[in-house]
Amino acid sequence: MKGKTRFLILVSLVLLSLIASITGCAAQGAEALPPQERLRVATTTSLYDTGLWGYLEPIFEKEYGVEVDILYAGTGIALEYGRRGDVDVITVHSKTSEEQFVAEGYGLERVPFAYNYFLIVGPEADPAGIKGWSPEDAFKKLFDTGSGSFISRGDDSGTHSKEKAIWKQAGLDYEVIREAGQWYIEAGRGMGPTLLMASEKQAYTLTDMGTFLSYKGKTELVPIVDQGSILLNVYSAIVINPEKNPKTNAEMAENLIYFLTSPEIQELIGNYGVKEYGMQLFIPCAGAEPTS
Amino acid sequence: MTELWQGLVKAVELIISLDPEVMVVAGRSLRISATSATIAALICLPLGSFIHCHRFPGKRLLINIVQTLFSIPTVAVGLFVFVLFSRAGPLGGLNLMFTPTVMILGQVILITPVMLGLTISALSGVDKAITDTAIALGASGFQMAVITLKEARYAVVAALIMGFGRAVSEVGLALMVGGNIKGFTRTLTTAISLETSKGDLELSIALGIILISIALIINIALNRIQQR
Numbered sequence: 001m002k003g004k005t006r007f008l009i010l011v012s013l014v015l016l017s018l019i020a021s022i023t024g025c026a027a028q029g030a031e032a033l034p035p036q037e038r039l040r041v042a043t044t045t046s047l048y049d050t051g052l053w054g055y056l057e058p059i060f061e062k063e064y065g066v067e068v069d070i071l072y073a074g075t076g077i078a079l080e081y082g083r084r085g086d087v088d089v090i091t092v093h094s095k096t097s098e099e100q101f102v103a104e105g106y107g108l109e110r111v112p113f114a115y116n117y118f119l120i121v122g123p124e125a126d127p128a129g130i131k132g133w134s135p136e137d138a139f140k141k142l143f144d145t146g147s148g149s150f151i152s153r154g155d156d157s158g159t160h161s162k163e164k165a166i167w168k169q170a171g172l173d174y175e176v177i178r179e180a181g182q183w184y185i186e187a188g189r190g191m192g193p194t195l196l197m198a199s200e201k202q203a204y205t206l207t208d209m210g211t212f213l214s215y216k217g218k219t220e221l222v223p224i225v226d227q228g229s230i231l232l233n234v235y236s237a238i239v240i241n242p243e244k245n246p247k248t249n250a251e252m253a254e255n256l257i258y259f260l261t262s263p264e265i266q267e268l269i270g271n272y273g274v275k276e277y278g279m280q281l282f283i284p285c286a287g288a289e290p291t292s
Numbered sequence: 293m294t295e296l297w298q299g300l301v302k303a304v305e306l307i308i309s310l311d312p313e314v315m316v317v318a319g320r321s322l323r324i325s326a327t328s329a330t331i332a333a334l335i336c337l338p339l340g341s342f343i344h345c346h347r348f349p350g351k352r353l354l355i356n357i358v359q360t361l362f363s364i365p366t367v368a369v370g371l372f373v374f375v376l377f378s379r380a381g382p383l384g385g386l387n388l389m390f391t392p393t394v395m396i397l398g399q400v401i402l403i404t405p406v407m408l409g410l411t412i413s414a415l416s417g418v419d420k421a422i423t424d425t426a427i428a429l430g431a432s433g434f435q436m437a438v439i440t441l442k443e444a445r446y447a448v449v450a451a452l453i454m455g456f457g458r459a460v461s462e463v464g465l466a467l468m469v470g471g472n473i474k475g476f477t478r479t480l481t482t483a484i485s486l487e488t489s490k491g492d493l494e495l496s497i498a499l500g501i502i503l504i505s506i507a508l509i510i511n512i513a514l515n516r517i518q519q520r
Contacts, residue, residue, distance in 0.1 A: 040390065049489075049490065054474070067476075069390060069471070069473045069476055070473060070474065071390065071471040071472075071473060072472075083380070084378045084379055084380040084381075084384075085378075085379035085380055085384070086378050086379050086380075086389050086390065189489070190489055192489045192490055192491065193488075193489045196489075196491050215490075215491060218491035219491075245379060245380075247379060247384075247385075247387065248379075
């Protein structure tokens with residue numbers, strides 16, 4: 001009887017101390033859900049991987065006294081979070097899906113706040129010989145010759161949508177491309193991992209300028225095609241429609257839009273990374289659709 | 293290979309300098325997983341004893357199901373919890389999506405089968421002579437359960453460690469329902485996943501080493517307790 005009781009006491013002591021340590025930590029730790037207001041932002045990976053959100057987040061938090069939770073995901077998932085009402089505002093880069101999202105009533109208004117360009121990058125040797133071509137012709141040549149691997153995001157992200165748009169513009173059916181052969185690889189991953197993979201495999205890929213620059217030291221890829229109006233890459237913010245999802249924090253989300261398009265923050269966005277990467281990562285465009 | 297060595301050096305640096313960001317993330321990992329393991333233990337020890345001590349139709353089948361759930365993928369649990377707790381889901385009104393709480397809930401779902409199954413098999417390893425003697429001496433059902441648990445304590449503690457291990461090491465669920473939010477739901481595993489995708493292998497390896505060190509400390513602590 002003695003042994004049993006002792007064992008039982010021991011077990012309960014262990015459990016209790018565990019619980020105590022947990023609740024104790026939670027009480028003093030900053031992570032326990034504070035009564036503070038929170039704003040949930042789902043962002044495309046390129047605005048996260050480049051560090052832009054990490055830079056802007058504390059400024060916004062300080063100015064508005066709000067805790068910002070940033071979820072990074074491809075545009076496809078970010079839009080899905082928005083549809084389900086799991087976030088309050090999204091920052092994405094896929095114009096057609098965004099317009100559809102707003103038209104379906106999930107978002108209030110599409111507000112472009114910055115842009116840059118996509119580019120096709122690849123190995124310095126350029127095995128397919130597409131350097132300096134137009135994006136459409138370059139894609140067509142990749143398809144015709146099959147002489148260079150191409151890694152696709154394959155994840156319904158904004159970059160993936162752009163890639164599909166270029167195939168279409170080149171007069172090719174995307175479903176045919178997907179089955180075209182071993183040269184076409186669907187990674188199903190974010191921009192950063194896709195760049196690393198392209199570098200490993202000596203393959204071409206389509207990337208946004210920001211992520212490419214911030215991964216520069218980590219890959220052996222060089223710009224191959226960077227001219228063409230189709231390569232325009234516009235980032236916009238959309239507040240989730242509170243009529244569809246009444247529990248979202250639309251008021252603070254509107255503040256974020258105001259913040260992103262304000263002159264001071266637009267200037268910060270325009271200067272972001274210039275010193276580090278030697279060129280502009282994002283061109284501010286407060287609320288207006290850039291045309292070229 | 294140089295990355296491994298640099299990762300090790302970096303891990304030591306981060307630990308010695310008590311790098312605040314890493315320590316907070318490590319603490320959060322530990323807290324979330326320890327909470328889930330504790331909750332799961334509170335479910336599994338009594339439930340395991342109950343299932344072990346009673347005969348009922350379908351017992352074998354139940355145990356088979358529990359054992360099948362050992363291999364449930366973390367992302368499948370993640371998806372299930374996501375659909376359940378997303379605002380558009382049936383429990384969306386609780387507003388728990390992308391919080392540590394929902395990560396704990398998911399981990400409890402994930403590790404309960406492992407802990408339960410291993411607890412039951414630990415108990416069935418106990419010599420029947422001991423329990424028979426206890427019954428002959430007039431032990432109550434509860435006393436029986438305690439005796440059996442005590443006899444099987446090594447294997448039972450192994451079950452708890454296994455459950456904690458699965459919770460602290462999983463990444464699919466934590467990413468899906470936690471969202472890897474900096475300063476809120478980022479754990480060691482999701483941080484490793486992010487840093488690797490950023491190409492920062494050194495830091496990833498360092499975080500991996502810290503994760504293993506935590507597991508080692510927990511193991512040593514639990515082993516000391518069971519040897520008493």
